[in-house]
Each structure stands twice: as C-alpha cells, then as structure tokens.
Amino acid sequence: MGASWVTTREAVASGTLRPGYKCAPEVAARFDALLTYVSLQLGRKLGEDVTPALSRKELADPALRSQSLVQSMSTQGTLQGAINIQNAVGPLVVTTDLRAGVVTCHVDIAAPRDGRATTRVNWLLRQLRHAPDSTRVEAFVMHGRGAGTAELLRAVRDQPALLIEDPKKDLRSFRIALGSPIGSKRGRGRGSFIDSVENxxxxxxxxxxxxxxxxxxxxxxxxxxxxTSDERPSLTSTALSSQDGAEADEIPQQPEDGHLLPPDVPDERWDTDSAGRPSPSLAGSRPGTPDPSI
Structure with a gap:
C-alpha cells in the first residue's frame, strides 16, 4: 500500500486526516490498484471478465476518482470501490472502514415483482443456503427513503417476517453484506491489508x-x-324434391281426359270387374267405345 500507508491509516483512525493531506492521494491510488489486481486474480479463477466498476465521469477524469476517495477517508474514514463480474446479479461493492478495522462486501439484488412480502423473503433465503449466519440482510420497500430493515441471516432463517416492517408495502430490493477484519500491515502475507481485502x-x-x-x-x-366436434350438423333440405316421398299420396290423380278429380272420389269410367276387364255398364262411357244399343 506504499510508504504512506501507516501514517495515513493512523490519521484516519484518529480523525485528523484532512482533504489536503499530501499522502492521501497516494493511498487512494494504491487502493484502486489493489481492486484492479483482485479483479484480475478473480477473473483468472472464474475464466470470465472481472473489472473495476467506475462511473463515466471517473473514467473521463481519473483525478475525480482520487478526490472522491480522499474525501471519504477524511469524512467517513472509509475507502470504497466496486468490481463488475460478468453475469453476476450486480456489482460487488467493497468498503474498508479504516476506523473500525472492518472490510465489508455487499451486493444488491432486486426483489421479485409478485407475491407477498414473506414470499419474496423466502425466495432470497433459498439462494443463501451456503451463506454464513453472520451475513447481514437488508430489505428496502417501494418508494421508501432512508435505511430499510436489517437483520443477521441466522435470525431471518428462523423468522423471515423480521425483514417485513409493513406487510402492506411491497419489497423493492435486498442488500446482502458480509464483513471481516482487515489487516494493518502494508505488505503482503497474513495480517496484511492487501490479503485481507482479497480474501x-x-x-x-x-x-x-x-x-x-x-x-x-x-x-x-x-x-x-x-x-369442438368435427361432425358437421345435419341440414334439412327445403327443396320440393325432398318432400316427394312425404306428399306423394296427397297429389291428386289426373285422368287422361284432363279432368281433375278429388283424391277420394273414384273414377267410375275406369272401373273394372273382378277379372280386371272393363265393366260392361261402364264400357260405353269410355271414350271411343261404341254403344251396343245402337
């Protein structure tokens, strides 16, 4: 972390560090170099791209990034940065608190957009099956301002409702954080600042x-x-030809002379005897038959 690391860390811990401290920019640059180094090492293990996360303004003006780190060291006693991991749910944010001697990593994840609040908390808990009990879980509600509810994972596993302040409000996102002690040594090895951040x-x-x-x-x-049934409905035809069978008996018989007789009146001119021959009494009435009396 450079020759100025010990004096700068002591000034931060005592609260005497000011933005104009001449050694602070060097420590800020060393911290960014550390994040770049850790990103490369993690990317080599994962086989994916891992890079430090910087805003557009910081990429355009590197001095702006250094000023921001010096300001945070003098006011809050912290150094903060983030790394982007391909296909991860979000940037992995690293915050080193030089006054408390703790390095905290956290990541934010959006909550499901449907289901009750308890259902959304249980959805997150199922994904934290390998997380240690000391993990801190925070929940933020829709349109809420300020800090949300926060509990350790060991308590949330037993009572998911601890993260729900108002069941009527929808949860917007979660923050999962894990802290560990940081080393004070400026070099490498056990108890050093560099190894504690990387681990x-x-x-x-x-x-x-x-x-x-x-x-x-x-x-x-x-x-x-x-x-739907594949059978087509049967259609009843209204054509006269389809009614022939039903009305055949009702059509009146028309004799050869063209005179129409009612269907119930027999045509006496065509009566026959039992042998099927024309009756003598009626034979004279047939057209063209001579009268035997003449």
Missing part, C-alpha cells in the same frame, strides 16, 4: 454472489380452448 472478496463471491440469480417473471401460458 474478503473471494469469500463473499464464493459463499454468496455465485449462488444468486435475478428474478424473472414466468412466461405467459396459452389459454385452454374448448374442444
């Missing part, structure tokens, strides 16, 4: 971040359409 990042990613999956809505399902 904290690797542990947090391995126990928590790599198991987290962002919530996705279920795809819409097809509506069930009622089955």
């Amino acid at each position: 904290a990042i690797n542990t947090f990613y391995g126990d928590i971040v790599q198991d987290l999956r962002a919530w996705t809505a279920a795809p819409p399902r097809l509506r069930e359409v009622p089955e």
Whole structure:
C-alpha cells in the first residue's frame, strides 16, 4: 500500500486526516490498484471478465476518482470501490472502514415483482443456503427513503417476517453484506491489508454472489380452448324434391281426359270387374267405345 500507508491509516483512525493531506492521494491510488489486481486474480479463477466498476465521469477524469476517495477517508474514514463480474446479479461493492478495522462486501439484488412480502423473503433465503449466519440482510420497500430493515441471516432463517416492517408495502430490493477484519500491515502475507481485502472478496463471491440469480417473471401460458366436434350438423333440405316421398299420396290423380278429380272420389269410367276387364255398364262411357244399343 506504499510508504504512506501507516501514517495515513493512523490519521484516519484518529480523525485528523484532512482533504489536503499530501499522502492521501497516494493511498487512494494504491487502493484502486489493489481492486484492479483482485479483479484480475478473480477473473483468472472464474475464466470470465472481472473489472473495476467506475462511473463515466471517473473514467473521463481519473483525478475525480482520487478526490472522491480522499474525501471519504477524511469524512467517513472509509475507502470504497466496486468490481463488475460478468453475469453476476450486480456489482460487488467493497468498503474498508479504516476506523473500525472492518472490510465489508455487499451486493444488491432486486426483489421479485409478485407475491407477498414473506414470499419474496423466502425466495432470497433459498439462494443463501451456503451463506454464513453472520451475513447481514437488508430489505428496502417501494418508494421508501432512508435505511430499510436489517437483520443477521441466522435470525431471518428462523423468522423471515423480521425483514417485513409493513406487510402492506411491497419489497423493492435486498442488500446482502458480509464483513471481516482487515489487516494493518502494508505488505503482503497474513495480517496484511492487501490479503485481507482479497480474501474478503473471494469469500463473499464464493459463499454468496455465485449462488444468486435475478428474478424473472414466468412466461405467459396459452389459454385452454374448448374442444369442438368435427361432425358437421345435419341440414334439412327445403327443396320440393325432398318432400316427394312425404306428399306423394296427397297429389291428386289426373285422368287422361284432363279432368281433375278429388283424391277420394273414384273414377267410375275406369272401373273394372273382378277379372280386371272393363265393366260392361261402364264400357260405353269410355271414350271411343261404341254403344251396343245402337
């Protein structure tokens, strides 16, 4: 961390560090270099791109990043940065509190957009099966300002409702954080600042971040359409030809001379005897038959 690390850390711990402290920019630059180094080492283990997370303004003006770190050291006693890991739920944020001697890693994850508040908390707990009990879980509500509810994971596992302040309010997001002591030595090895930060990042990613999956809505399902019969309905024809069989007996018989008789009146001119021959009394009435009396 450089030759100015010990004096700068002591000034931060005592609260005497000011923004104009000449050694502070060097420590800030060393901290960014540490995040770059840890990103490269983690990326080599994962086989994916891992890079420090910087805003557009910080990328355009590196001096702005240094000023921000010096300001946070003098006012809050902290150094903070973040790294982007490909396909992770969000940036892994690293905060070193030089006054408290603690390095904290945290990641934010959006809560599901449907279900009750308890259902959303249980959704997160299922993904934290490998996380240590000392992990801190925070919950933030929709349109809420300020800090949300916070509990240790060991308590939330027993009572998920501890993260729910108002069941009527929808949860917007969660923050999962894990802290560990930082070393004070400026070099490498056990008890050094560099190794403590690197170990904290690797542990947090391995126990928590790599198991987290962002919530996705279920795809819409097809509506069930009622089955229709393939049989076509029978149609009754209204044509006269279809009524021939039913009305054949009702059509009046028409004799050869063209005179129409009622259907119930027999035509006496065509009566026959029992042998089927024309009756003598009626034969004279047949057209063209001579009268025997003449």
